[in-house]
Amino acid sequence: MKEIKVAESDFEQARISFIDSNNYKWSTIQCYYSMFHAARALLYTKNYREKSHYCLIVAIKALYVEKSLFPVHLVEGLQKAKTLRENADYYDEWSEIGAETILKLAEEFLEKAKQIINIQSENN
Numbered sequence: 001m002k003e004i005k006v007a008e009s010d011f012e013q014a015r016i017s018f019i020d021s022n023n024y025k026w027s028t029i030q031c032y033y034s035m036f037h038a039a040r041a042l043l044y045t046k047n048y049r050e051k052s053h054y055c056l057i058v059a060i061k062a063l064y065v066e067k068s069l070f071p072v073h074l075v076e077g078l079q080k081a082k083t084l085r086e087n088a089d090y091y092d093e094w095s096e097i098g099a100e101t102i103l104k105l106a107e108e109f110l111e112k113a114k115q116i117i118n119i120q121s122e123n124n
Contacts, residue, residue, distance in 0.1 A: 001041055001044070001045075001117065003037045003038070003040045003041035003044060004037070004038065004041045004110075004113070004114060004117065006033075006037040007033075007034045007035070007036075007037035007038040007041065007110050007113070008034075008110065010030045010031075010033045010034035010037060011030070011031070011034035011106055011107060011110055013026075013030045014026075014027045014028075014030035014031040014034060014103060014106060015027075015103065017030060018099055018100070018103055022096075024094050024095060024096050024098070024099035025088045025092075025094040025099075027099040027102075027103060028081075028084050028085060028088045028094050028098060028099045028102055029085050029088055029089060031081055031085075031099070031102040031103055031105075031106040032078075032081040032082060032084065032085035032102065032106075033085075034106045034109075034110055035077070035078045035081050035105070035106050035109045035110070036053065036056065036078075038109055038110045038113035038114075039056050039057075039060050039078060039109075039113065040056065041113055041117060042060060042063070042064060042070075042113050042116060042117065043056065043059055043060070043063070045116075045117055045120050045121075046063055048063070053082055057075060057078055057079055057082070060075055060078070061075055064116070069116060070112060070113075070116065071112065074105065074108060074109045074112060077102070077105035077106075077108075077109060078105075078109065080101075080102070080105070081102045081105065081106065084098050084099075084102055
């Protein structure tokens with residue numbers, strides 16, 4: 001699935017930005033987009049499309065979290081990553097701690113999304 005490939009690529013670039021370059025701003029932004037694309041993949045498997053970043057989060061809560069298919073802490077992590085990404089993008093504010101936190105959440109988010117998509121593919 002294209003969205004998962006994009007999410008994996010964004011995550012790998014985030015990891016490189018964090019570890020190899022100490023570029024915490026770009027790592028933060030790339031982590032968010034990894035999570036964003038993984039979340040889009042989850043929506044697409046249910047034949048939905050998002051209208052905004054905010055709506056994507058609401059949809060993941062309704063379709064996955066409320067049905068106990070996806071951990072709430074990961075959706076809260078997506079919301080946190082969105083805020084950190086906006087701060088980095090629009091206000092030039094970021095931190096090593098924020099980037100490190102989101103890097104861990106992005107990895108977990110991506111792995112859980114892939115697991116769910118694989119299960120759904122097997123059931124179809």
